[in-house]
Amino acid sequence: MKQIIYKDKKDFERFFIYILKEQKNYPSVKLVSYCILPNHFHFIVQATETGLQISDFMRKIQGSYAMYFKTRYKNETGLIKTPVFEGRFKAKLIDDEPYLFQCMLYVNYNAQKHQIVNNIADYPYTSYHQIIGRQARDIISADDINQDFMKLDFTQIDLAELEF
Template sequence: MGIRKIIIAEDEYYHFYNRGNSKQAIFLDSKDYDRFIKLLFICNSRKNVSFRVDIVEKGIDVWDFNREDPLVSICSWVLMPNHFHLYIKALSNNGPALFMLKIGTAYAKYFNAKYNRTGSLFEGKFKSVHVENDMQARYLFSYIHLNPVKIIQPTWKEEGIKDKKAAIKFVENYRYSSFKDWAGSERKESLILNKQELYNILPTNFSPRDDVFHWLAEGSTSKAYGEDNET
């Protein structure tokens, strides 16, 4: 995954996303999802970290690893079968690009070795959108966490929710996003997030769960945030 030449400003918020080359799946089993999730944590550091040398061979629990000097603050995230979305705050001008390079390179190396493949795993360079105002910030939070609904109701944004109860249950139980962490579940993956960064820019009445399911009922995240960001 190459470094995309975009202007990144310190202390600004961004939506980063990418998908598999030719829209191929990039997560084929639960271990693939788990590896990427762990990379979200350990790659968020200016330290050069080898998953095999620094984690596996030393017998260290990933979540106990002392990362030091993070590159970004991650506000929310979701992994889908062939793509991912990240909502981040830049802690320096070059932090996000370096983070994306590290995580993309590390995961592609893991994936290619596991499945005995060569070539690019991701479809070109990562894509990004600058979050320019509070309303967009709020939309993006829901947009990311509602992505999994497409797995069980692929056309919900165009045709509306056919089974709201099933959609809510699916989002609440989906392991591969930060929704559980925002909804109050106690799990190690919550260490990926810096929640305060999002509370700093959203209204005081912001309620994570209520906001997400409000937009589910409205069926309007795609209209509010823009279909161009669909992957």
């Protein structure tokens, strides 16, 4: 089992601060959708330019959060020697709209899939709330994609089929 890397609300909020900071540093990387769980996270990102922006963006977010985590929790357990994140992030190319929507469903419903909550509406650390308009869109972008995503019938979702 993966280690818990977001132990409380402060940890989740700190991770969001790093995301917002790096979005300003990497304007060509758009966060389309996300879900942050206690032991891992999922992002769907869009690069508007070619190059290494996504890798740099992810490295900065993970590196900043890892330093915060190790500093915050070293007094509990002594020096933390293991990596906070297990290896390099995994990436898959999303090259068509149906697959994009499948991935967005998978990402946003991940907390429900892992039985952290019974209803996605009860989980605060997902882009679902921003996509449907319950929260300001201060983290996600790509409004054209999210507008089309909102047209999906969320009542007909079979969580068992959400794989990528």
